[in-house]
Amino acid sequence: MSSAGRFGEYGGRFVPEALIGALNELEIAHNTAQNDPLFLAELAELHRTYTGRPSIITEAKRFAEYAGGARIFLKREDLNHTGSHKINNVLGQALLTKRMGKKRIIAETGAGQHGVASATAAALMGLDCVVYMGEEDTRRQALNVARMKLLGAEVVPVTSGSRTLKDAINEAMRDWVTNVADTHYLLGTVAGPHPFPTMVRDFHKIIGEEAREQMLALTGRLPDAILACVGGGSNAIGIFNAFIPDSAVRLIGLEAGGDGVETGRHAATITGGTPGVLHGTRSYVLQDANGQTVESHSISAGLDYPGVGPEHAYLHDIGRAEYRAINDDAAMAAFSLLSKTEGIIPAIETAHALAGALVVGRELGPQANLLINLSGRGDKDVQTAAQYFGIPL
Amino acid sequence: MTQLDAVMAKVRAENRAALIAYIPAGFPSQQGCAKAIQALADAGVDAIEIGFPYSDPVMDGPIIQEAAEISLKGGTNAADVFAALKVATDTGVAAVVMTYWNPIERYGVDQFAQSIADNGGSGVITPDLTIEESDRWLAATNKSQINPIYVVAPSTNDSRLAAVTSKTGGFVYAASLMGVTGTRATVSSDASNLVSRVRAVTDLPISVGLGVSTREQAKSLAAYADGVIVGSAFIKLLLEAESEEKGLDAISHLAKELAIGVREGR
Numbered sequence: 001m002s003s004a005g006r007f008g009e010y011g012g013r014f015v016p017e018a019l020i021g022a023l024n025e026l027e028i029a030h031n032t033a034q035n036d037p038l039f040l041a042e043l044a045e046l047h048r049t050y051t052g053r054p055s056i057i058t059e060a061k062r063f064a065e066y067a068g069g070a071r072i073f074l075k076r077e078d079l080n081h082t083g084s085h086k087i088n089n090v091l092g093q094a095l096l097t098k099r100m101g102k103k104r105i106i107a108e109t110g111a112g113q114h115g116v117a118s119a120t121a122a123a124l125m126g127l128d129c130v131v132y133m134g135e136e137d138t139r140r141q142a143l144n145v146a147r148m149k150l151l152g153a154e155v156v157p158v159t160s161g162s163r164t165l166k167d168a169i170n171e172a173m174r175d176w177v178t179n180v181a182d183t184h185y186l187l188g189t190v191a192g193p194h195p196f197p198t199m200v201r202d203f204h205k206i207i208g209e210e211a212r213e214q215m216l217a218l219t220g221r222l223p224d225a226i227l228a229c230v231g232g233g234s235n236a237i238g239i240f241n242a243f244i245p246d247s248a249v250r251l252i253g254l255e256a257g258g259d260g261v262e263t264g265r266h267a268a269t270i271t272g273g274t275p276g277v278l279h280g281t282r283s284y285v286l287q288d289a290n291g292q293t294v295e296s297h298s299i300s301a302g303l304d305y306p307g308v309g310p311e312h313a314y315l316h317d318i319g320r321a322e323y324r325a326i327n328d329d330a331a332m333a334a335f336s337l338l339s340k341t342e343g344i345i346p347a348i349e350t351a352h353a354l355a356g357a358l359v360v361g362r363e364l365g366p367q368a369n370l371l372i373n374l375s376g377r378g379d380k381d382v383q384t385a386a387q388y389f390g391i392p393l
Numbered sequence: 394m395t396q397l398d399a400v401m402a403k404v405r406a407e408n409r410a411a412l413i414a415y416i417p418a419g420f421p422s423q424q425g426c427a428k429a430i431q432a433l434a435d436a437g438v439d440a441i442e443i444g445f446p447y448s449d450p451v452m453d454g455p456i457i458q459e460a461a462e463i464s465l466k467g468g469t470n471a472a473d474v475f476a477a478l479k480v481a482t483d484t485g486v487a488a489v490v491m492t493y494w495n496p497i498e499r500y501g502v503d504q505f506a507q508s509i510a511d512n513g514g515s516g517v518i519t520p521d522l523t524i525e526e527s528d529r530w531l532a533a534t535n536k537s538q539i540n541p542i543y544v545v546a547p548s549t550n551d552s553r554l555a556a557v558t559s560k561t562g563g564f565v566y567a568a569s570l571m572g573v574t575g576t577r578a579t580v581s582s583d584a585s586n587l588v589s590r591v592r593a594v595t596d597l598p599i600s601v602g603l604g605v606s607t608r609e610q611a612k613s614l615a616a617y618a619d620g621v622i623v624g625s626a627f628i629k630l631l632l633e634a635e636s637e638e639k640g641l642d643a644i645s646h647l648a649k650e651l652a653i654g655v656r657e658g659r
């Protein structure tokens with residue numbers, strides 16, 4: 001394996017030998033595609049005519065009044081087709097799947113956004129699609145289960161372990177080991193064995209590339225801080241990547257603090273975890289003294305994951321990015337605030353970044369410009385939010 | 394030379410295959426595991442693999458997943474794994490641990506290898522450790538004089554087979570098929586193909602696992618493999634038994650059948 005698969009001491013490949021051939025094939029297909037103008041043009045055209053890129057930037061003036069007067073800009077990934085950033089990666093990997101001559105994709109999903117995006121791409125490109133989803137999440141995100149089925153995908157509820165995203169990934173990996181000859185595992189975040197963390201970042205980095213130009217055009221300068229929620233970390237790395245060389249720009253990832261990191265019931269992997277190996281990569285992990293994965297907790301299904309992408313672990317350790325935890329209640333307060341001040345209902349995942357902005361805005365003061373990755377829209381969360389706020393359905 | 398090396402040499406001299414049984418530590422209970430190990434040893438298995446139950450067993454099918462879950466609910470930790478290893482080695486069979494990588498890293502790579510040796514163990518099977526990530530582990534197994542046992546698959550190409558087996562000790566673990574652990578009605582034809590490809594690149598003994606559950610399957614594998622590995626079939630019997638006693642009788646019976654199978658293959 002090339003050193004490209006490592007981020008300092010993180011990343012790499014911890015997988016059964018059975019998958020090495022497929023990972024090598026994928027690495028080569030990705031590297032070839034990234035240097036192939038035809039591939040890049042095909043993907044760009046899809047993004048223009050199907051995803052709806054470039055995504056716009058909205059200044060959230062009324063919301064900003066609650067953030068110490070800092071200017072707040074929202075990168076509107078929620079306006080992408082299927083309602084989140086996930087489609088960026090999915091279209092890229094679906095094109096690669098066709099290039100590799102595979103006919104079937106499998107995917108894991110937590111909130112259902114990655115599953116919906118995968119089912120969408122499969123419908124568009126004529127691929128078979130099976131989505132693994134923790135049974136607990138199929139309940140929390142019933143609307144997205146129906147969407148996937150309407151799109152022609154098979155949704156398999158996973159009943160092992162904690163019945164959430166981590167177990168959906170386990171089940172997808174078992175499927176992949178068995179069916180690797182004709183199946184591509186369309187992993188939905190910047191975790192997993194090499195080349196996934198690199199490849200998924202490459203498909204999402206367009207978010208930051210667009211935003212960098214847009215912010216320069218809008219404000220004449222780079223933002224002071226960029227905020228994004230972090231589950232596995234794909235929307236965060238997508239918006240961070242183009243700004244990594246801009247050392248004056250603070251990069252802030254907001255993890256799910258659940259009931260509070262101190263309670264142990266959370267999904268803040270970098271804030272509250274330790275280095276270890278999970279799902280094929282070395283990164284931070286929520287684990288016990290014996291190396292067993294600890295179950296994560298979050299009101300947000302998409303952040304409810306006890307691992308995190310290895311590049312985030314590295315950016316944390318070298319001090320280039322910072323990671324903070326946002327509790328369920330703070331996230332839901334920000335969810336409500338954005339809805340009522342801007343007329344934008346965010347995904348609960350995204351609400352963690354918004355809650356972070358309320359804190360960071362006050363820290364940085366009224367001169368600051370904050371850029372937030374509005375990673376997804378909240379339609380899928382209406383039921384959870386109604387329950388949380390006591391709105392009868 | 395580990396005890397496993399000695400066992401594999403002995404069965405080669407006897408012109409037969411070794412019977413290797415897998416059981417997770419702490420399953421069906423801490424004491425039940427010790428009894429199961431004794432029953433397997435008494436029934437004539439040549440070597441025992443003690444599984445380190447893990448929260449995210451991506452290489453395992455439903456049977457071993459369930460056993461791991463039961464074991465972890467019972468609180469099984471690294472000390473229990475080493476205790477089970479000691480029980481196994483005390484019976485006189487060769488014994489190794491099979492574990493996903495993270496528990497080793499968490500325990501401490503050098504300490505883990507040394508604890509294997511201290512408890513009489515011959516080696517460790519690491520199904521999700523790639524050779525690219527193995528530098529520290531190989532230094533540790535070398536220092537503690539235990540066998541690093543790697544798994545190869547039907548999809549492993551010839552040059553990679555050569556690379557992986559060059560790092561391997563004890564035996565090469567050949568996965569009979571593309572898939573997870575579990576019992577299968579028939580042993581995949583991929584197995585014999587893989588074994589001959591491994592033979593072409595190494596003189597190490599080759600043991601075949603995944604899906605083996607009957608004397609007939611053991612017999613057919615023993616025709617060309619040096620070892621036959623059986624796990625899920627034993628665990629299934631223990632899971633389905635009305636009582637621990639009956640479960641132990643059942644695995645003892647199966648082990649005796651399989652022990653005949655590995656002797657009638659050639």
Ligand SMILES: Cc1ncc(COP(=O)(O)O)c(C=O)c1O
Binds near residue numbers: 085230
């Ligand atoms: C809208 C939205 N944002 C964020 C996430 C978290 O994923 P990641 O950290 O990979 O961006 C999800 C995952 O489902 C999501 O749906």
